[in-house]
Amino acid sequence: MSVAEPLEATPAPSPTPVAPAGPDDGVPRRTPVAVRALVGAARFLGRWLASTAVFAVAAFFIVKLIPGDPVEIATGGRLSDEAAQAARGQLGLDDPWTTQLGHYLADLARLDLGTSISTNRPVADDLADRLPTTLQLILLGLGLAVAFALVLSWFVVSRPRNPVSRLMSTYARSAGALPEYVLGVVFVFVFYAQLQWAAAPSGALDPILLPPDPITHVPLLDALLAGRPEVFRSYVDHLVLPLVVLVVAHTAILMKTLIGSLDAAIDEPSTRFRIASGAPYRTIVASIYRRALPPLVVMIGMLFGLFLSGAVVIEALFGLGGLGQYAVSAVTSADVFALRSFLVVVAALSMGVFLLADLVNSIIDPRRQTGIQREEAR
Amino acid sequence: MTAAPAPTDSVLGQTTPTAETTAMARKARRTAPRRTERRGGGAATRVVLATPFALLVLLAVVGPSLANHDPERVTGSTSEAPSGTHYLGTDSNGLDVFSRIVTAARLDMTLAISITVLTTVLGLVIGLLVATGESRRGPLGWTARGAGRLVDMVQAVPILIAGLTAASFFGRSPLVIVLALSLSILPYQLRLMRTEVLWVRREGYVDAARLSGEPTWTVLTRYVLPNAARPTLENSSAVFGMAIIFTAGLGFLGVGIPLPRPEWGSMLAAGVSDALVGRWWSALFPAAAIGLSVLSAALLLSALSPRRR
Numbered sequence: 260m261s262v263a264e265p266l267e268a269t270p271a272p273s274p275t276p277v278a279p280a281g282p283d284d285g286v287p288r289r290t291p292v293a294v295r296a297l298v299g300a301a302r303f304l305g306r307w308l309a310s311t312a313v314f315a316v317a318a319f320f321i322v323k324l325i326p327g328d329p330v331e332i333a334t335g336g337r338l339s340d341e342a343a344q345a346a347r348g349q350l351g352l353d354d355p356w357t358t359q360l361g362h363y364l365a366d367l368a369r370l371d372l373g374t375s376i377s378t379n380r381p382v383a384d385d386l387a388d389r390l391p392t393t394l395q396l397i398l399l400g401l402g403l404a405v406a407f408a409l410v411l412s413w414f415v416v417s418r419p420r421n422p423v424s425r426l427m428s429t430y431a432r433s434a435g436a437l438p439e440y441v442l443g444v445v446f447v448f449v450f451y452a453q454l455q456w457a458a459a460p461s462g463a464l465d466p467i468l469l470p471p472d473p474i475t476h477v478p479l480l481d482a483l484l485a486g487r488p489e490v491f492r493s494y495v496d497h498l499v500l501p502l503v504v505l506v507v508a509h510t511a512i513l514m515k516t517l518i519g520s521l522d523a524a525i526d527e528p529s530t531r532f533r534i535a536s537g538a539p540y541r542t543i544v545a546s547i548y549r550r551a552l553p554p555l556v557v558m559i560g561m562l563f564g565l566f567l568s569g570a571v572v573i574e575a576l577f578g579l580g581g582l583g584q585y586a587v588s589a590v591t592s593a594d595v596f597a598l599r600s601f602l603v604v605v606a607a608l609s610m611g612v613f614l615l616a617d618l619v620n621s622i623i624d625p626r627r628q629t630g631i632q633r634e635e636a637r
Numbered sequence: 638m639t640a641a642p643a644p645t646d647s648v649l650g651q652t653t654p655t656a657e658t659t660a661m662a663r664k665a666r667r668t669a670p671r672r673t674e675r676r677g678g679g680a681a682t683r684v685v686l687a688t689p690f691a692l693l694v695l696l697a698v699v700g701p702s703l704a705n706h707d708p709e710r711v712t713g714s715t716s717e718a719p720s721g722t723h724y725l726g727t728d729s730n731g732l733d734v735f736s737r738i739v740t741a742a743r744l745d746m747t748l749a750i751s752i753t754v755l756t757t758v759l760g761l762v763i764g765l766l767v768a769t770g771e772s773r774r775g776p777l778g779w780t781a782r783g784a785g786r787l788v789d790m791v792q793a794v795p796i797l798i799a800g801l802t803a804a805s806f807f808g809r810s811p812l813v814i815v816l817a818l819s820l821s822i823l824p825y826q827l828r829l830m831r832t833e834v835l836w837v838r839r840e841g842y843v844d845a846a847r848l849s850g851e852p853t854w855t856v857l858t859r860y861v862l863p864n865a866a867r868p869t870l871e872n873s874s875a876v877f878g879m880a881i882i883f884t885a886g887l888g889f890l891g892v893g894i895p896l897p898r899p900e901w902g903s904m905l906a907a908g909v910s911d912a913l914v915g916r917w918w919s920a921l922f923p924a925a926a927i928g929l930s931v932l933s934a935a936l937l938l939s940a941l942s943p944r945r946r
Contacts, residue, residue: 310790325806435875436931438882440889441924444905448912448920460913561792568797568886575890576909586798590805590892602794602802610793 292622299618307614311607315367318599318606319360325595328352330376332593346376350596372600377592382600385585390604391476392463393581396498396573397566400505405559407506408513413544415514416521431518434511439569443504443576450500457500458493460577465493501573508569509562516558517551524551553620560616564609686940689933696739697746704736709897712736716916728904728919729911737899738926744894745884745901745930748815752880755819756826757873761866763823764830765857769838785831792824796879797886804892814893818883822876826869833865840864874938878931885927901926 322329330346350373351359366373372382415424415431450457463478464470470478471485479498482491524530524547533543571583578584582601589597696703706712706723711731719726725734763784770781796818803817837843838861846860887893888902896903901923908920 310793313790314793321806433935435878435882436935437928438886438931440886440902440905441927444909444912444920444924447909448915448917452913452915564793564795568795571797571801572886572889586801587890587892590801593805595806598802598805602798605798606790606794609795610790613789613793 296622299621303614303618307607307611310610310614311603312364314606314610315364315603316360318603319363322595322599323356329595332595350374350376367603372604373596375589375594375597377589377594377597382597385597386582386601386604388473388476389580389582389585392478392579393567393570393574393583395477395479396501396505396570396579396581397563399498400502400509400569401559401562401566403502404506404510404513404562405555407510408517408555409548411510412514412517412521415518416525427514428518431511431514434515436511437508438572439504439508440572440576442508443501443573446500446504447576458496460500462578463494463497463580464490465497468493497577497579501577501579504573505566505569509565512562513555513558517555520551520554521547524548549623553624556616556620556623560613563612567605567609683940686936689929690937693742693746693930693933696742698743700739700742703739704733706733706736708733708736708740708899716911716919718916719918725922726916726918728907730907732897734904734919734922737904738901738922741899741901741904741923742926744811744898745881745926748811748884749877749880749930751815752819752822752884753873753877755815756822756876756880757869759819759823760826760830760869761862764827764869765834765862765865767827768831768834769857769861788824788827791821794821796821796883797890800883800887801890801892804887809893809895811894814884814887818880822879822883825879826872826876829872830865830869833868834861837861837865871938871941874934874941877934881927881930881934 325332328343328347329352330343330350347353351362354362363373370383372386374380375382375385378385411427412431414421415428418424447457447460451460458465468490471481471487471490474481474484478494479491482488482494527550529550530543530547533546538546567583570581571586573579574581574583575587582605586598586601589601701708709732712733713723713727713731715727715731716729717723717727717731723733723735725738727733728737767781767784767788770777771785772778773781799821800814800817803813807813807817843856843860846856851859884893885900885902885905888900888904889906891903891906893902894900904923905920905927908918908923911917912920
């Protein structure tokens, strides 16, 4: 299993790799990378737009299925009959559903996500204000989790008998066992209530500090742009524990995936070929990672959705005030139109990442290009 | 299907790490006789591994009768430490934590088991139909391929967010939660079944059955289904874990089963404010209940399935 073993057992690899560039590169005709990337990007855009349109239509009909009148539900019947009627007219609820669907899709195409019933603000503005906060949490968490997985998996795979790596592979196997909210509560108790290491889980910023002017809406970036290091530090302090929770909750599944595919990639003839032909250790490792990465990339694409779910929970627990908290408050105020737009945006986002993972994989590994359909061809 | 080959089959990951290793394991499995496949310790080990889950089911059955206080009424002063009268203390509203946990066991377990059963059955049936139909021509093929695409899209909606929106649209009832979570967990089971059916379809005995003139339906139900169902059935314990996590997650966000009905997730959320000031019991015990039930399902999986690395 370790890289060292085949190095000593050199006789084994010699007969197998006859192919000119090793079996992993065995593509008959190689289209230039630029062309492949361009075709891939076009496909990606087309599929993403198509699936977003399907999501939008599906969300429309799901909301149509809700029993009762949306205005009545959102306002709790507090409006007078005339006011409710006016609100219905304003939202276009009296039109036939085909007209409503047409207006809705036309609005979506212009990135107009409708108006919230409860706050009376454009939903697109609300989401645009909050999305960067959530993306900051998700992308930092995802980045850290991937970095840890890449390093720790190599440790586990190359030193299988080390007690530390046994411990880590046990952790990897526990993937998904501990949800973020349980970890979050435990960590808040230990690191805030008991040890006082972490900042209070009640907001993204110390209450005495004013948030910086929203320029990019990404809190950390805004603090830097405004030139206020104390605000930046406070943001970081309040972000550490949420990030630790996300990373601890999700690195396991990434490690599990990567350990499995690294194990398989190490034993492939391509590795032996490179060792036998005297390639430097660096090249061998790079080749192993290149062949082992596609499952990880797919998993990252899937994890984005899980991180979105996680962010909803984490924001609720730590009061970070992003997209998740907006959704939860839209639920409590029964704001069905805001939720509908939220659903479409979230689905479009994670579908985008999903397809992006596909695109990245077809660049890393030409065998996985969508036309080839390896899965079916087996 | 768009993105994902085998590695995405289970997010909880208790199955199929990568396409490659699955293929290898499969080769080994196919060539070896069935008996040697189960090396995971003797019957005794397996009974031990299955015990926690059995105890949990028992708790779900007898749970509410173990409660020594009314789980929905104030029965003590607020935030009392565990004692002889309140075994696990009281929460910040003065509700008895022990009584609420054992009462909630039935609700959480019922929801999780319903989700697991529904997801697995639908996954088996639809997976079988999609896998056998998708290579055909005509409307049947279109439907099957369309269903495959649809499943990819359902999977793109994060499970918790699907549950959250469904609960707010159609009401926070157990039925809505079960249906919404089942539908959004379904892709994991369906993909697993589909991949396996695509394999089994090429086996010699399926050809033999077809050549001997068995009708398609019989070939599917008597030969393909029983031989392809195993990974999906095994994965159902991972689905159970997900179901517990997401049901309680909805409760934690305050959009699950409405208060004052005891539910582990909403109990945990209620315990957070106490935990912040060092009173750990009203948060720790619901958290432990969630963690232990997910763990017991994972142990059940290793009791049921062959040994893995």
